[in-house]
Amino acid sequence: MNYIVLDLEWNQASDSKTKEENQLIFEIIEIGAVKLNEEKKQIASFHELIKPQVFHRMHQITGELIHLKMEQLENCRTFKEVVKDFLEWCGEDYVFCTWGNLDLLELQRNMDYYEMKPLSDRPLKYYDVQKLFSIAYEDKKSRRTLEYAIDYLEIEKDIAFHRADSDAYYTAKVLERFYHPAIFHNYSFDTYRLPKTRADEVHVVFDDYEKYISRAFPDKLTAMDDKEVVSTRCFICGANTKKKIPWFSMNGKHYYAVVTCEKHGLLKGKIRMRKSIDDNIYVVKTMKQVTEETVQELISRKEQSRENRKDKRKKTK
Numbered sequence: 033m034n035y036i037v038l039d040l041e042w043n044q045a046s047d048s049k050t051k052e053e054n055q056l057i058f059e060i061i062e063i064g065a066v067k068l069n070e071e072k073k074q075i076a077s078f079h080e081l082i083k084p085q086v087f088h089r090m091h092q093i094t095g096e097l098i099h100l101k102m103e104q105l106e107n108c109r110t111f112k113e114v115v116k117d118f119l120e121w122c123g124e125d126y127v128f129c130t131w132g133n134l135d136l137l138e139l140q141r142n143m144d145y146y147e148m149k150p151l152s153d154r155p156l157k158y159y160d161v162q163k164l165f166s167i168a169y170e171d172k173k174s175r176r177t178l179e180y181a182i183d184y185l186e187i188e189k190d191i192a193f194h195r196a197d198s199d200a201y202y203t204a205k206v207l208e209r210f211y212h213p214a215i216f217h218n219y220s221f222d223t224y225r226l227p228k229t230r231a232d233e234v235h236v237v238f239d240d241y242e243k244y245i246s247r248a249f250p251d252k253l254t255a256m257d258d259k260e261v262v263s264t265r266c267f268i269c270g271a272n273t274k275k276k277i278p279w280f281s282m283n284g285k286h287y288y289a290v291v292t293c294e295k296h297g298l299l300k301g302k303i304r305m306r307k308s309i310d311d312n313i314y315v316v317k318t319m320k321q322v323t324e325e326t327v328q329e330l331i332s333r334k335e336q337s338r339e340n341r342k343d344k345r346k347k348t349k
């Protein structure tokens with residue numbers, strides 16, 4: 033399997049009238065990619081500018097950032113032509129790798145706009161190299177700029193940042209440096225397309241937690257009524273668990289539960305309510321083993337939030 037390290041640059045409306053007139057928010061104007069083989073050696077690259085069809089003026093910030101002028105794009109090929117060739121260049125057996133989680137979203141949005149065949153009919157597995165960098169070198173939660181990572185790894189900065197070809201090249205450089213193979217267990221899912229049916233839903237077990245991505249629901253209540261969404265089976269042995277703290281929410285967006293598996297002890301579930309591109313609700317649930325201390329912390333946060341709500345009610349009366 034090859035790694036396709038992808039970077040896109042996009043333009044946007046430069047005034048509110050143009051913005052209102054168009055359903056596309058970001059128009060892709062450049063594709064850069066580097067292909068790495070199984071051993072993570074660079075074997076090919078792809079780079080092409082794209083002729084704009086939606087926004088014909090360069091947004092000021094975009095222009096300053098990527099140093100591109102409209103005149104440079106006018107004689108280029110259209111998005112459809114370039115992407116068709118790009119996907120052919122990708123080949124059959126590959127996984128996308130991007131810095132952050134935006135490029136695949138915008139690529140699919142632009143492909144939809146031109147009514148192209150979808151990249152995938154379900155959540156798309158990929159590597160977020162920005163996230164992998166944090167897992168490999170920092171605290172798993174931080175999200176750094178690409179230039180920060182390049183400086184951190186003392187990689188030579190021989191070309192300017194913020195162009196699709198150079199950013200793809202630098203992202204590939206970061207990817208090459210992950211020496212621990214286990215880092216590649218941490219793939220992500222792009223949820224531009226959600227699972228259509230219950231059978232298509234995503235269940236993955238990572239090194240120390242389980243992730244579940246649901247299909248779409250019309251609203252939160254319907255989602256919380258679904259037995260798979262609220263299921264708290266043990267992700268290690270599959271056994272049913274005993275509820276210690278049933279699902280509750282402090283802000284209506286995140287829900288927590290604590291359960292006990294006879295064999296594997298305390299498990300914490302977290303449900304995040306997310307909005308799909310067509311304004312439905314879907315659920316990302318994680319389950320992981322926790323200590324008694326973490327559970328106590330959660331209980332006191334729950335009580336604190338209940339107190340806060342009581343106070344608020346008193347004040348508004």
Ligand SMILES: [Zn+2]
Nearest residue numbers: 266269293296
């Ligand atoms: Zn278990």
